[in-house]
Amino acid sequence: MRKFGLAFIIFVLLFLYVPILVLAFYSFTNASQIGSFQSFSFANYVRLFTTEELREMILGTVVLALASSVLATILGTLGAVGSFYSKSLVDRAYASVNQIPVINADVVTGFSLCILLVVVLGISKDTYLPLLFGHVTLSAPFVYLSVIPKLKQMDSSLYEAALDLGATPFKALIRVVFPQIFSGIVSGFMLAITLSLDDYFIATYTKPAMFDTISTYVVNATKGSHTEIKTALWALSTVIFLIVLVVVAVININANKDNKAMKQRRSY
Amino acid sequence: MRFSRKLLGIPYAVFLIIFVVAPLFVLFFYAFTNGEGQFSFSNLTGFFSDPNTLGTLCYSFALAFVVTVVCLLLAYPTAYFLATSKLKAKGVIIMIFVMPMWINFSLRITALKEILTMIERNLAYYPFLNSVLGMTYDFLPFMILPIYNVIVKLSPDYGEAARDLGADSAGTFLQVTLPLSVPGILSGVSMVFLPAMTNYVVLDMLYNSTYIMGSLIGSYFSAYNWHGGSMIALILLAVICGFTLLTDSIGEGEVKRGGAML
Numbered sequence: 001m002r003k004f005g006l007a008f009i010i011f012v013l014l015f016l017y018v019p020i021l022v023l024a025f026y027s028f029t030n031a032s033q034i035g036s037f038q039s040f041s042f043a044n045y046v047r048l049f050t051t052e053e054l055r056e057m058i059l060g061t062v063v064l065a066l067a068s069s070v071l072a073t074i075l076g077t078l079g080a081v082g083s084f085y086s087k088s089l090v091d092r093a094y095a096s097v098n099q100i101p102v103i104n105a106d107v108v109t110g111f112s113l114c115i116l117l118v119v120v121l122g123i124s125k126d127t128y129l130p131l132l133f134g135h136v137t138l139s140a141p142f143v144y145l146s147v148i149p150k151l152k153q154m155d156s157s158l159y160e161a162a163l164d165l166g167a168t169p170f171k172a173l174i175r176v177v178f179p180q181i182f183s184g185i186v187s188g189f190m191l192a193i194t195l196s197l198d199d200y201f202i203a204t205y206t207k208p209a210m211f212d213t214i215s216t217y218v219v220n221a222t223k224g225s226h227t228e229i230k231t232a233l234w235a236l237s238t239v240i241f242l243i244v245l246v247v248v249a250v251i252n253i254n255a256n257k258d259n260k261a262m263k264q265r266r267s268y
Numbered sequence: 269m270r271f272s273r274k275l276l277g278i279p280y281a282v283f284l285i286i287f288v289v290a291p292l293f294v295l296f297f298y299a300f301t302n303g304e305g306q307f308s309f310s311n312l313t314g315f316f317s318d319p320n321t322l323g324t325l326c327y328s329f330a331l332a333f334v335v336t337v338v339c340l341l342l343a344y345p346t347a348y349f350l351a352t353s354k355l356k357a358k359g360v361i362i363m364i365f366v367m368p369m370w371i372n373f374s375l376r377i378t379a380l381k382e383i384l385t386m387i388e389r390n391l392a393y394y395p396f397l398n399s400v401l402g403m404t405y406d407f408l409p410f411m412i413l414p415i416y417n418v419i420v421k422l423s424p425d426y427g428e429a430a431r432d433l434g435a436d437s438a439g440t441f442l443q444v445t446l447p448l449s450v451p452g453i454l455s456g457v458s459m460v461f462l463p464a465m466t467n468y469v470v471l472d473m474l475y476n477s478t479y480i481m482g483s484l485i486g487s488y489f490s491a492y493n494w495h496g497g498s499m500i501a502l503i504l505l506a507v508i509c510g511f512t513l514l515t516d517s518i519g520e521g522e523v524k525r526g527g528a529m530l
Contacts, residue, residue, distance in 0.1 A: 002353075005345070005348075005349030005353065006349070006353075008345050008346060008349060009346055009349055009350060009361070012342055012343075012346045012365075012408070012412075013364065013365070015342075015405070015408075016365070016368055016405070016408065016409075017368075018383070019376070019379035019380045019382070019383045019405070020368075020371070020376065020379050022379070022382070022383060023378070023379040023382060026382075033382065033385070033386070034382045034383065034385070034386045035386045075279060075280045075283050076280065078276045078277060078279055078280050079277050079279075079280025079281070079283075079284075080280075081273060081276045081277065082273065082274055082275065082276040082277015082278065082280065082281070083277050083280075085272075085273040085274050085276075085277075086274045086277060090274075094277065094280075094281070094284075097284045097288055097289060098284065100288050100289075100292070101288055103462075103508060103512055104505070104508060105462055105463070105465070105466040105467075105482070105504055105508060106466070106467075107466045107467075107468070107482045107485050107486070107501070107504070108295075108466070108485070108501045108504050108505060108508075109291075111295075111485050111489060111497055111498075111501050112291035112292060112294065112295045112498075112501060113287065113291050114489070115291065115294050115295065115298060115494055115497075115498065116290055116291045116294045119494055120294055133287060136283075136287070137287045137288065140280070140283065144280070168271070169271050169272075169273065170271050173273065194369075194370055197372060198369075198370075198372055198373055200373070200374065200469050201467075201469070201482075205489065214372050214374065214375070215372060215373070215374045218372070218374035218375060218378060219374050219469055219472065219473055222374075222378055222381065222473050223472070223473075233375065233378060234378075234382075236375065237371070237372075237375035237376075237378065237379060240371055240372060240375060241371055244367055244370045244371055245367070247370075248363055248367055248370075252359075252360060252363060255359075
């Protein structure tokens, strides 16, 4: 049973990783499709970083992710704090409406936002506003969901104590409440970034015609027959894979350090 | 005005009304009007009297069902064996399973597509198989994580108690572990089933000409037919609500979609 379990885990890992790793291998060759190659080369990587169109698309995706995540984090955090201190009926109203974009299919969210903003209100997609607010709509509810539990865990008497000691409510909020929910805000922000980077549907329905995110660009590129662009995207896939790998490794090492520090502190 | 913590929520409340509630009302309005802006049921009756769109609805359900079952058959044993193993690096291994979630899906599907092209030569010959493979490949981590999270938190005492009371290992699994992991299964299922009905871009990328519900919205969008598209979106919303109510009632409200990502 133990051996079967291990074999099963390895099988599923292979299913998930073989395509990415094979693509990574071929990204270092001059092959135009997987299966055979003549020689190793860095041409794909040179093309990835020198082609204007590709550079713009990557930069655009990152800027959009950062901008929408900052907005989503501010809105979602304020919403969580506001709803946490409201009457329970209002609090429940926040929570239910907040759940709509979380449960809804991205296709429906994107399509309905496009109708409201572009068709009904007549806001041009070229202003980038539908796209930006589309991504904020996608991710702010997740920020809200990651801040709420931190508020619930917080010791509410600390805030009262700060007031008793003469802090204004605003100061108490910044100095006492904010530090305690900070980790929730950070994880909400990270989640917002990954949601924006991975989005396809909101972007397709709200983006300006001449602007592409990585997702929309890659989807269009796979439909075309432009081989040079296609293999440069293999390089992009490999680069992103390596970045994710490093980030995950760093997070793991830090978590381990924290664990050890915690254990040491407990032994005092 | 005095500072009150409640007031901090106002910007988000306004935001939710404009960008979450208002679009749904607009969707309703467009779904039940025609091109001249007059009230009409033609979009609704049109959908349910056209064999093509009805076929698409059934096909979406069938595809989503198969994808969900395949994901579950792969994810449950993986999560179970990993969570119950004595490996020290469990936490690291589960990270490796989750890592694909952070790599852009379009690039991952490109990788899968290249492999499938090499094996099958022509992707168009196996549309259903490729849809299932593509979606399973895309959604599998979302099924593994919630199930793992539930099983890993189960106290080993339950299993020991069951064995002390005379259950063999199969009995322990079927009567103790499996029922206790239902919340994880439900949250995984809701993370896979609904996207499998709507995420048509995975099929597009695999040169698939088959249609699911999401593809209908896409084609109405390209044709600037807001009324028809709104009706499809509304029908999808109804399916999503029904499905959420169903999983919530089975799990007694324990299921939170998105919970796996937090």
